[in-house]
Amino acid sequence: MTGTTKTITIRRDVTAKSKADAAVERARLARRGTLVVNLLSSPGSGKTTLLEATARRFASQHSMAVLVGDLETDRDARRLRPLVPTAQLTTGGACHLELPLVRRGLEALGDPQVDFLFIENVGNLVCPASHDLGEHLRVVLVSTTEGDDKPGKYPKMFRTSHAMIVTKLDLLPHVPFSVAAVTEDASRIQPDLDVMQVDALDGTGIEEWCEYLNEERAKRLAKYE
């Protein structure tokens, strides 16, 4: 093949459109008073259990809804539905949630006007870190059974999070896990990270977590007024 070749300079963010779409959704939900919280962690860290405890605590004070992502099944949604309006997002094999799926979940719930919308992401400390779902607050959970060396292994997840919650505090006497070590490891990557500790089964730390959510809601939504 012969022919002429020309090079076109582009300099464009490949992900610009998805970032812009997420920003639009973030502003839309903020203006109607909804704080969107993206919950991320490894599988089995206690995201659903934390949401059950949060729903019980908030029951009479705040309205909330949950979108829960998994590859298959509606097991998490079935646990949460008795407590809070919940839509299950099934990714069919994909390792993370993306904004179009979140929108579909919101539609399934009738686009509810709630104080808090929790998105329980697919259990994975890698890919979900790279996808903006229009959230105002990104919270990563680390359970005491996972080991305190996780933050350094998954830097993007911890760099892009606002808060870290150490879960399964009741197991601390039985596992080689140091809250101080995990906090230090995470704060090297994100010095502004807020750190909390919970045992969602007996309720330890849930009051502090819910107070934190209220403060963050007031602070973060004020920016859109």
Place this chain on the structure above:
Amino acid sequence: MKTLLRQVDSIRCEHNADRVTEVRVEVGPLSGVEPMLLSSAFALLASEQTVAGARLVIDKVPLLAHCEACDKEFEVNGFVFRCPTCRGNVKTISGDEFHLLSVSLSEANAEFRDSLDPSSHNCSDTHETAS
């Protein structure tokens, strides 16, 4: 990856070119894009006639941060985002990019143009719908 290829093909169409010969991107360590995996995905997915055989060039962007308090810029090593001087938090100034830098296009001779499958060469339905 599909978003990138859609953008590349839409640029080819805008410029009425027949083929893409090179795609140049820049990727930072915090982009979530792994250069080696991007290369193999490109080789697998860029099989359409107009992109087939195109070379993917990946420029790696260093992870740089700036400390406001000390007004100092430095390279982040081992993902430690603390200022080496004051230990405070720093602002990332580069390293989360996944940018399309340039696209090289070729105008083929008439013989090659005739050999192209019209459906793959058609630009009418390739407007950018990246998500």
